[in-house]
Amino acid sequence: MDFKILAHLQENGKQSYSEIARGLEVSEGTIRSRVNKMLKEEVFEFIIHTNPNKIGLHVQAIIGLETRLGKQDSIACRLQGHGAVRFIGAFSGKHDLIIQAYFRNNDELIGFVNRELSEIEGIISVDVNVELKQYKDTFSYIDS
Amino acid sequence: MYLDEIDFSILDELQRNGRKSYRKIASELMLSERVVKHRVNAMLREGVFQFLISVDPSRLGTVHVLIWLTTVAGKQDTIARELMDCEQVHFISAYSGDFNLLMRARFKDKKALTAFMNDHLAAMDGILGVTMNIELKTYESSKNRIIRKSLMS
Numbered sequence: 001m002d003f004k005i006l007a008h009l010q011e012n013g014k015q016s017y018s019e020i021a022r023g024l025e026v027s028e029g030t031i032r033s034r035v036n037k038m039l040k041e042e043v044f045e046f047i048i049h050t051n052p053n054k055i056g057l058h059v060q061a062i063i064g065l066e067t068r069l070g071k072q073d074s075i076a077c078r079l080q081g082h083g084a085v086r087f088i089g090a091f092s093g094k095h096d097l098i099i100q101a102y103f104r105n106n107d108e109l110i111g112f113v114n115r116e117l118s119e120i121e122g123i124i125s126v127d128v129n130v131e132l133k134q135y136k137d138t139f140s141y142i143d144s
Numbered sequence: 145m146y147l148d149e150i151d152f153s154i155l156d157e158l159q160r161n162g163r164k165s166y167r168k169i170a171s172e173l174m175l176s177e178r179v180v181k182h183r184v185n186a187m188l189r190e191g192v193f194q195f196l197i198s199v200d201p202s203r204l205g206t207v208h209v210l211i212w213l214t215t216v217a218g219k220q221d222t223i224a225r226e227l228m229d230c231e232q233v234h235f236i237s238a239y240s241g242d243f244n245l246l247m248r249a250r251f252k253d254k255k256a257l258t259a260f261m262n263d264h265l266a267a268m269d270g271i272l273g274v275t276m277n278i279e280l281k282t283y284e285s286s287k288n289r290i291i292r293k294s295l296m297s
Contacts, residue, residue, distance in 0.1 A: 010197050013194075013196045044198060045161075045198050046163035046195070046197055047198045048155070048159050050193040051192055054147070062239060062246060076281075087282075089208075089280075090279070091277040091278065092278040093275070093277035093278075094277075098277070128241070129240060129246070130241070131237045132237070132239060133224075135227075135228045136233065138235070
């Protein structure tokens, strides 16, 4: 039931509980209590997905970071508060951290790499890949 | 569409809580509820944003990976279009750099991941190289909060 509710909400996060209830043939109260329980347990959050181009963010980059042993977590925590950073994950492989970030232009990207990343202690190397074309970007994790 | 300070303020409220009522946003920004509703609808119509949810990946028990592909010249676009139809792939873009395509995908377990790599990708024409990284931890900022004050200019 929880997964069915999430599947509805990932289609449209603004869908009303009464509509979801009708779709799943349960009461609105059931949906509301399940949703509130999942929110309390931080299973999911209501978010919005903004189209970066529409708000003037024309440069998107994937930046791979190699970090000094023991520094990975503190660097990730420091970067997660950064306004330009949209995604940050710790990975297996060559890059210990991989971040996705949005910038208004190439100058902003260069500034981020040269002034901000270079200031952070424990970063051994930085590998910048600029996005040329986006094909797909969804948040649908739940199979419906 | 030109977005002004009011639009950005509304987006900023919504990116912290996508389910926040228009009434609450209106009272916090000292606007009328009608103005908020009108602005939101205009932005939705123009495709500025969508209402979604973000599920904590660690709750799903799924394996999330990044897969980097090197493709034969001329094949990049065809391969990307084929892969974007796979339901396991939720992000795919073309990049400059060592690799031509990067995708983020999730699988129900490691078996499904290896099947995708060995059966699906291996059978595709035009892929020269594949590198796969398993996501060990996703950090908080991964919720698409990209609205920031400096963009209001």
